[in-house]
Amino acid sequence: MNHSMLPALLAVIVIVSLAPQRLDLAWSQPTDTAAIIESAKKEGELVIYGTTDLRQATILNDKFRQKYPFIDVKLNRLTSDNLYPRVIAETRSGKFLSDVLQNNALGMYFLKRGKFLTHYLSSEDRFYANDFKDQGYWITSSTNIHVIGYNTRAVGRDKLPKRWEDLLTPAWKGRMLLSPREQWFAWILQIMGKENGLNYMRALAKQGVTIRRETTAMRAQLITAGESDLGIDSTFSVLTALIKNGAPVGWTTLGPTLVVPVGHGVAVRAPHPNAAKLIIDFVLSREGQRVVLASE
Numbered sequence: 001m002n003h004s005m006l007p008a009l010l011a012v013i014v015i016v017s018l019a020p021q022r023l024d025l026a027w028s029q030p031t032d033t034a035a036i037i038e039s040a041k042k043e044g045e046l047v048i049y050g051t052t053d054l055r056q057a058t059i060l061n062d063k064f065r066q067k068y069p070f071i072d073v074k075l076n077r078l079t080s081d082n083l084y085p086r087v088i089a090e091t092r093s094g095k096f097l098s099d100v101l102q103n104n105a106l107g108m109y110f111l112k113r114g115k116f117l118t119h120y121l122s123s124e125d126r127f128y129a130n131d132f133k134d135q136g137y138w139i140t141s142s143t144n145i146h147v148i149g150y151n152t153r154a155v156g157r158d159k160l161p162k163r164w165e166d167l168l169t170p171a172w173k174g175r176m177l178l179s180p181r182e183q184w185f186a187w188i189l190q191i192m193g194k195e196n197g198l199n200y201m202r203a204l205a206k207q208g209v210t211i212r213r214e215t216t217a218m219r220a221q222l223i224t225a226g227e228s229d230l231g232i233d234s235t236f237s238v239l240t241a242l243i244k245n246g247a248p249v250g251w252t253t254l255g256p257t258l259v260v261p262v263g264h265g266v267a268v269r270a271p272h273p274n275a276a277k278l279i280i281d282f283v284l285s286r287e288g289q290r291v292v293l294a295s296e
Contacts, residue, residue, distance in 0.1 A: 033123070033281070037068070039274035045072045046275040049087065050102035051080050052142070052262065053217050053238055059295040064282050071275050079215055080107050080181060087116050087267075096269040099276035105261040106182065108138045117265040120277055124284035138265035141283045142292045144216075146184065146258040147251040149223050149234030160252050164188070167204060167232070174208040177219060177228035184233040187258040224249050237296040 050057055054077055061073045076098070078086060083103055090097055101111055111117050112134055119136045132140035150160065154175075161167055167176065178184070189197035210228055212219055216235045223231045224247045239251045264283055266276045282288045 036274045036277050040068065040272070040278050041070045043272040043275050044070060045074065045272050046100070046279060047074045047076065047098050047272065048100045048102060048279070049076045049078055049083055049098040049267070050100070051078055051083055051104065051107070052102060053215070053235070055217070055241060056142075056237060056292075056295045060283065060288070060291050063288070063291045064279055067282065067287075068275075068278060071278070073279075079213075080104055081213065083107060084110055084114075087111065088114070091116065091268075096267070096271060098267045099270040099272045100264055100279060101267050102141075102262065102264045104144065104183065105140070105263060108134070108263045108265060111265065112137045116268055118268045118270065118273075120266045120280060122277070122280050122284055124281055128284070132261055133263070138263035139280075139284055140261040141264045141288075142262045142296070144260045144262060145236035146187070146260065147234050147236050147239065147253055149220060149231035149239050149249055149251050151223050151226055151229050152248045152250045154226060154229040157250070157252075161230075161254060164192075164200065164254050166254075167230075168200075168207065172207060172230065175229040176207065176209045176232055177212055177222060177230065178209050178232045179216070179219065180211050180213060181233075183260055184258065191256060220249065240296075 048057075048061070052060075054075075057075055057077065061075060065071065065073055080103060083101070084107060087098065087101065101108075101117065103111065108117075117137045121136045122139065125133070125135065125139065128139050148161070159171075161172070166172070185201070188200060191197075192200055209232070212222065214222070217238050219231055220234060220238045220242060222228060223234070224242060234251060236251060239249055242249050243251075264280055266273065266280060270276045283292070
């Protein structure tokens with residue numbers, strides 16, 4: 001089996017598995033949308049295990065419901081940290097409860113590697129470059145743009161850091177918030193190199209950074225509330241939604257920006273496989289992508 005880490009494209013970190021696996025012929029046949037719709041009507045339900053921000057996920061799912069009102073969409077909102085363990089635990093106990101799994105590229109890589117994704121070649125697949133999918137298993141359906149978030153009441157624009165090294169100055173000691181997830185850590189190692197990146201992390205650890213495992217949206221709320229002045233690993237879409245609502249937050253970048261692909265795939269032994277196929281097709285379609293872009 002050949003697993004490869006693809007290079008950054010437009011500052012994108014994406015890890016995908018492009019290895020061929022035995023295809024389930026029942027899933028790999030050309031799609032017949034009319035037949036899928038009729039079968040989905042009988043299923044009447046769709047269960048999604050996803051990590052996307054609740055606001056964005058709700059907008060997308062509501063649009064899907066408008067198109068297919070006979071499907072009751074149920075979203076189980078999980079974090080990147082607990083989605084994989086949840087799927088493993090359910091599978092080991094013989095439970096197959098999810099229809100669609102949605103996570104960042106690294107999470108989708110491990111879901112495919114663990115054989116938790118079944119093969120489904122969407123009719124929209126041909127519009128997506130190979131670098132942004134593991135063909136037949138998952139395709140990038142959106143992106144998370146990682147930025148520096150800050151509380152505008154505590155930090156003026158003229159006081160914002162300009163370089164990563166600025167975060168190591170005494171002015172920022174005890175004022176920063178960070179998630180312990182692997183994406184930002186991998187990004188720093190990529191742009192700085194392994195040795196310099198590890199040295200930077202050791203120096204940053206001495207700055208009294210607050211480590212929080214909450215979702216990106218919750219961490220943004222903590223910045224808004226003034227619990228910390230600076231969110232080192234914030235997300236553009238979450239912050240812009242708060243800004244539009246008048247929250248005292250802003251964002252900046254310190255050079256190249258980390259953009260993490262997020263994908264959708266059909267869960268193995270999905271209880272509602274046809275409903276799952278429909279939402280995969282919808283999310284990847286021009287119509288669905290317009291909804292995704294409008295919600296970011």
